[in-house]
Amino acid sequence: MSKVFFSTWRGESINNVDKADDAWEESAYNLPEQYNEHSSSKAFIGWDGVALFDSEVDVVRLATEYAAQYQVYSEACGRCAPGRWGGRILYDLMDKIARGEGTMQDMDHLKEVSRTMQTTSKCESGKTVPTPRLDLMEHFEADFVRCIDEQKPSKHYDESVNYIAKITAPCTDACPAHVDIPGYIEGVRDLRFDDSLKATRQTMPLAHTCGRVCPHPCEDECRRTNLDEPISIMALKRLGADYETDHGFGFFHPEEKKPDTGKKVAVIGAGPAGLTTAYYLALEGIHCDVFEELPVLGGEVAVGVPEYRMPIDKYNQDIEAVRDLGVNFIVNAKVTADKMREYEKEYDAVMVATGTRISKKVRCNNERPEIDGYWSAIEMLDQVNLWEKYGIGEEVDLTGKTVVCVGGGFTSMDVVRCSIRANAKKVYMIYRRDEKTIIRNTTYEEYHEAVEEGVEFLFHSAVEEMVDENDVLKSLKINKFELVPDPDGGRAQLVKIEGADYSIDSDFLIPAVSQSADLDLLPEEWDIEMTSWATIKTNGKDYMTSRKGIFASGDCEYGPMTIVNAVGQAKRAASVMARYVQNGGEITLSDDEIMEDHLRRMKVYDKKEKITGWLPGLPREHSEVVGVEERKFNNLEVNLGFTQEQALSEADRCMRCYYIAMVAY
Amino acid sequence: MINFKINGRSVTAERGETIINVARREDIYIPTMCYIEKTSPCASCRLCSVEVEGHDGFILSCNTPPTEGINVITDSESLETERTNIMRMYDVNHPLECGVCDKSGECDLQNKTLEFNVGQQHFSAKDQPRKIENWGLINYDPSLCILCEKCTHVCNEVIGDDALDLLFGGYNSKVIPKNADTLDCTFCGECIAVCPVGALVSSDFQYSANSWELSKIPATCAHCSAGCALEYEVKHAGIDSPGEESIYRVTNNFEYATLCGAGRFGFDFANTASKDEAAFSAAVAALQNAKAIRFSSMISNEETMILNGLKAKLGLKLFNEDARQMKTFMDAYASVSGKQHYSATLETLKDSDGIIVVGSRIATDNPGVRYAMTTAARHNGAKVVYMHPLEDTLLQNTVTQFVKYEVGTEEGVLALLAQTLIVDQELTKREQAFLDGLDEGYLSAETNVGDDELALLVKQFMRSKSKTLVVGSDILAHERTENIAMLVAMIEKYSDFSVLVVPTQINSLGVSLIADLDEDVATENVVGYNAKGSFVISALGEGDLDVPALNQQEGTVVSIDKRLLPTNVALSFEGYTLNDLANALGVNAENTIDYTVELPVESGFKAVAFDDLENFYSAKGDDLRGYALSTVTAKRGGHPEEVAELPEFNGAVIYHVNPVLQFNAFTAKTTQLENDNNLYGSASFAAAARLSDGDEAVFEVAGETVRRIFKLDDTLKGTVALHPTFDLGLNVTSGYRFEQVNFMRESK
Structure with missing residues (x-):
């Protein structure tokens, strides 16, 4: 809910003109009434309407500036005739009217050009840029006509007002790393794979990785869904990265590395958040030392995600792209509280990106870590991956063994599928809820591939007790539940079915329910503020902890979450840190970041929108997957990715839903 | 197969076809400004928008595949209105310099402006200064540029230079050299060809003629074996040379064919001479006394027939080592494959998704092959393995694996390839014994091609469905060429690779199929025909008798595609020709092209007279130039012999x-x-x-x-x-x- 003077946002029609301040009708949307902590907004104008927060807004000038932003600042523009010329004509006509030199014929031309842009432009920014202006011309026609009749500039034509614009897209907005998705898909469509990769790397250094193992929240907010099916966004990301690797190019960075600033940052942890922090700081000319406790780089993607899902040679390419910028990695470097105290003095800032590497307990009876057969998911996956990917440690061989994993998320899927590959006799997954939920929490592919490989899923089940003989696990006592709908229409409850308990003979119980953060490295006297789930607390915008100069991002800040979430947080944090170390310790957000947060709160995607101008019914492509018998007992990458033909046809489905939003304050 | 309707007419689309593809195939007109058949859709002009019944809004026909049952409307009042408005926008501030613009008369902007009846500037926008760029052979005027993106697409997707980029910025957008201050490319000039307006032009041609003054002479490029189609554009040479004509420029059918810069800019190689009777008599005498004629493969099929005639008549020998190497290779190949001609063409290469190149610095040896590989790499995601002693940076964005081998060890490389690529096949005992008998350790050590590289090569092609092995002239001229040819034939026979051999010169293949050649041995009294000799007959203008160059002759050549291609007279030649010499020596024919119909049928030629040959691409892109040689079966019975000791090249x-x-x-x-x-x-x-x-x-x-x-x-x-x-x-x-x-x- 926002207090507005006038709004046509998303089809609402709120007009408080001539109404007393306290009688104003409110907007149903979370509009950015307050631009930042210092300034309240005068107006918000975007692809789907306009909102005025103030009765004094110069709507003629507002419309002119929006046209100017499209022409001058939109990186998207320049790719089609109606957008390129139409945008310029619009702006010139608008400015002519606003400065008091317009004619009524100009108003007609405005409408005519608008219609052509709306029907024929290449991207949504061109198609939608006339929309809010037409709203203003309709509702505030008198203001426009007055400029023309009196041949005078609009009321605040010469006043200094801040107009802050931002290009976005529903998918970009939904992506925690705010990747320029239409940009990288356009690179594929244009067969300019280097441009595709550069578009990705603007905000996402791990292109190989997030082209493979991202849960792609963007696809849930893909506008194409309103027409038929979402674009296979994630799979298209690989093409740019593969192009770079296959042809042995160096690394296509989004921009040239800035000259050395003389500043340096310590990054604790070389997982996705640490790598991302280092990448974007290095681009800004800030030296980074990355300290990694494990003997290998990459964090959980290296030692957690199995080879068959994320081949290490590809991940190493992503890591090398970071190293290419001069980032210094130090492995086998466990950071203690003492070290942290040192680093705080030695470095201009410190990033804590240590992840969550403690497997939480199942919470069953007799759950004692000393029982032989009790094996945390993190430890199990460490051993598997260190051996399979690096030849470190020893091989996991589960021949003849029965493995029971308790979980339901990605980590548990990795556990059961690795167990199959380690030749286990029988592998069970125990999950409290049902099949639908496990698919929602992971992916359809992941679940079905596990079933194909022979994992038995026991739904609506939970372990009640570990049964051991002399501290050796023998069996598990399992409770069975059923979902009982709430007669009052509330959330259905899981209720234990009495007498349905059963027992499974088992050699291993692997808890993979969740992980928590090991934060012993934080000096006690720093008294760093924590969240209620024992992660490091920040405001989720600038990622500085309660201690000045100490930042946190990734799972140790958010709790166990996705790679792309860690990347998104770390990218933002790096940007804040780059300014922090260079401007004397001030925490600031850029206009782009402020707008990014506003837009995310408003949500760019509108699932009710009716799509026109695109032909529905073009099916989404699906990548080829290695057959189950061929992949079951080895580390072959399961998903082969798109063929070129598939990729191009999938890229052609993208509707290039760029939008421009602008705030005046 | 998708059934749908365009303007009520039932049509069908193949997988991968867009609405515009089907419309064009069915002769249904949809206007475009940026569409070019050989690249991915630029999708910038938006003129090709169409309507689909039952769906709101316009749908872009160039990049939308049809769905079952739709009815596409290509023309309606609202489409006409918006298309007209787009043309009005294109015309905003477009400089009115058609009177001198190179493109005038064949300009898409002119044509569409007239088609949509845009008689005046309807909209206005503030103009701004834009700097004209001089990039060597190419000039760029951003004021004339309509940003259709054809140039950037073709440069990246077909040529492979990827040297042009768009600088986005609304109205200020322009074409710029990619990652460079000035254009750094191979100067194929294809960007000039595809430019629909006068923005990208040849700096040499600029302001020298209007298109309607020029006569177009369809011909075949004389420079390499790709046999690209081109048109010499000819006009009077100017007031200083009354009666003379000159070639002003070369153009090509850029919609379907591609031309390199040698073809486009290297057109002024014609010879000038008058009838020098003394030189002619001396040439007749030299031929009468000659023990042999030595000639190059830059010669037409018909001229080759004449040389055969002279050999028969005068009992001399014919020397052409280049063509003889080609013949040696192909005969050895045929003895294993059972057919005289290799299987692939540039078109099939373009459609490949797996390519091995061996024995050629291909990007410069034959740009036509390079462009086909670029097309395959970009459009099909082809994996390209480049095997050569030297890496080539020009191919970096095409090649996915470079395999370096030691100079001279091509036979070992092909043996290793045969062993790697031939899997689970029923070979003859001798063939199996050959493969089993290979000493991999030795071959690997001497060629420097390792197991891991071959394993990676196999992995590259894991998903490839259409594969081509390209064999270059390092191998044709190799002393073990016969054995290598047999290995190549074995690979073709027992794997899913087809083979493309790259002849070294414009007509190496044709000459090898026609000429009755002898081994070149040091002999006195050799008449050189565009080659070294004691008496030299040359089209270069520096011999003892002048003859016309290939752009001054009618005749045919055989291209890498095993296709007989006609070429025509762009500029006349006043002096004597080889046919005149032959007539003087009793090998009689009125015109050189009388021999076209007599080309040897047993080599795959067809008994078609020169004047019955077509020489163009159809409006739908079918190559109707000349004819493809017929398949010729050959007697099998060849077997590769043991790989010889691999040579070593030391020092410089x-x-x-x-x-x-x-x-x-x-x-x-x-x-x-x-x-x-x-x-x-x-x-x-x-x-x-x-x-x-x-x-x-x-x-x-x-x-x-x-x-x-x-x-x-x-x-x-x-x-x-x-x-x-x-x-x-x-x-x-x-x-x-x-x-x-x-x-x-x-x-x-």
């Missing part, structure tokens, strides 16, 4: 290879093409040859002393230097392209 080695756009003495003669004849080598070559950057290197090639300025090139590695041959006139070498040379020490 030179590789005979021409720089971009240069091919031979004819391209060397042209005025627009760069004449870079330096010797380029790496620092390790410099050390081995004891040369420093800028030194004059003196050495012997084909018995003649050559002097070159040595230049260090940090893109090169190893001890092999690149040595150009295009400027050696008739002294071209025909041996194996790598040579160990001794640099003569001269006191400075």
